[in-house]
Amino acid sequence: MSEASEPLGIGIVGVGGIAVSHMAALRTMPEARLVAVCDVDAARAAEAAYAGRCTAYDDVDALLADPSVDAVIVCTPNMTHESLGRAVLAADRHLLMEKPLAMTGDGARALQREAAERGLALAVGHSHRFSDQGLAIRDAIDSGAIGTPRFVRVAMNGGWIWPGWQSWVLNPELSGGHSLHNGVHLVDLASWWIGEPAASVFATGQKTTSAALGIYDYLVMELGFASGAAAVCEISRGERPRSASYLELTVVGTEGVLTREWDAEGLLAWTDTGLAAWGVDGGGARTFRRELEGFVDAARGRRPVAPPVAAAVHAVDLAVASERSLATGETVRIEVAA
Known part of the structure; x- marks a missing residue:
């Protein structure tokens, strides 16, 4: 050691x-x-x-x-x-x-x-908690710029990224389904920005790429909160072409609205494969460095771990509830610790 x-x-x-x-x-x-x-x-x-x-x-x-x-x-x-x-x-x-x-x-x-x-x-x-946009939205909320957050919309849509039909991600018994594998990022952001754990989940989805898929590669999760706030989280890996990338972030507060336009990703170009985007400021690298800096500080006892473990546990609960909602077509209630 x-x-x-x-x-x-x-x-x-x-x-x-x-x-x-x-x-x-x-x-x-x-x-x-x-x-x-x-x-x-x-x-x-x-x-x-x-x-x-x-x-x-x-x-x-x-x-x-x-x-x-x-x-x-x-x-x-x-x-x-x-x-x-x-x-x-x-x-x-x-x-x-x-x-x-x-x-x-x-x-x-x-x-x-x-x-x-x-x-x-x-x-x-x-990791999205450590991105430039994730932190900027949280900072704006904490400053009181938009009042109390009441509604969040997060859309992260892109093309197929998995290597083949035998990928473990496509087997819900191995991955937990799309809610747990990718959707967990979105529900975590929504709860973080709203500032409280979600109390209910309703999910719907499509097998966009093929009916043979074992998961829904297009998924929407609606979150309800005890305060009356709400969130809509949309995640897709079935867009065409595979290089497609669409990101939309909206937070509506009692005194203002925060939005992140999709074309703010960096350099955009229409090519023969469709729209492509490249980050030009190293934002992705900063995201992982911030995450690891926080982890190292927590291991050294210099600051609490981020996100709090309870929030990561709650994100799992939400994702599992989303998969249950997909299977039953019903809203699933979440038991929130006092």
């Missing part, structure tokens, strides 16, 4: 696409360093370790036995989150879990209890 004055030693479990963003952020942070990676694919782990100039493992227990590992980022498929999270916490390592925290509310709460009992930092990768 490293001393508090030394960089926090980080291990990453699962070296797929999202791990690359974490690795890139770590390279810019003097207060933390990548010391190890682990993947069931030993060759892929070795390749990532070569790029990250760190140690490669193909066994989680071996990584957790490495004394240079102070904290672990888990970037594996959803169905592994609870078991890997338990293993990391049992080894007394701080944990940053890629969203969702777990596939069930009970599983999420079990990880929450374990971290609290051991005095460990448990963060969840709700």
Whole structure:
């Protein structure tokens, strides 16, 4: 274990696409360093370790036995989150879990209890909270610029991103469905901006790409709040062309409205494949660096973890309720802790 004055030693479990963003952020942070990676694919782990100039493992227990590992980022498929999270916490390592925290509310709460009992930092990768736009909206709300938030609309629509029909994401038993895999980001933002947990969910969706899909690749979740506030969260991965990207953010308050226009993403161009957008200011890199800076500070005891673990647990509850609503066609009530 490293001393508090030394960089926090980080291990990453699962070296797929999202791990690359974490690795890139770590390279810019003097207060933390990548010391190890682990993947069931030993060759892929070795390749990532070569790029990250760190140690490669193909066994989680071996990584957790490495004394240079102070904290672990888990970037594996959803169905592994609870078991890997338990293993990391049992080894007394701080944990940053890629969203969702777990596939069930009970599983999420079990990880929450374990971290609290051991005095460990448990963060969840709700990265949109750390984006320029997410923070700007929260800051405007906190300043009182729009009064009390009463309605939120979040739309994040894009094209197909999964590698093939056998992708684990398309199997709801492995991913938890689209509500849990991608929709969890949106319901977390809505609850955060409204400033209270949601009390009900109604969801509807379409299998836009093909009726053979096991998930709804187009999904709308309507959230109700005890105060009377409401939110509409729209998430799609069935747009055409695959490069399509549409983002809409609206927060209506008692004294004003905040909006984020879709064409503010950066440089836009119409090409033979449709509309494409490129961020020109490095906003994506800043998002992951902010997330990791917060995690490192929490592990060092300098500030509370963000988002609070209770909020990450609530996001799981909302996503699970959304999937239940999709199956039954009914509004699902959420039990909100006092």
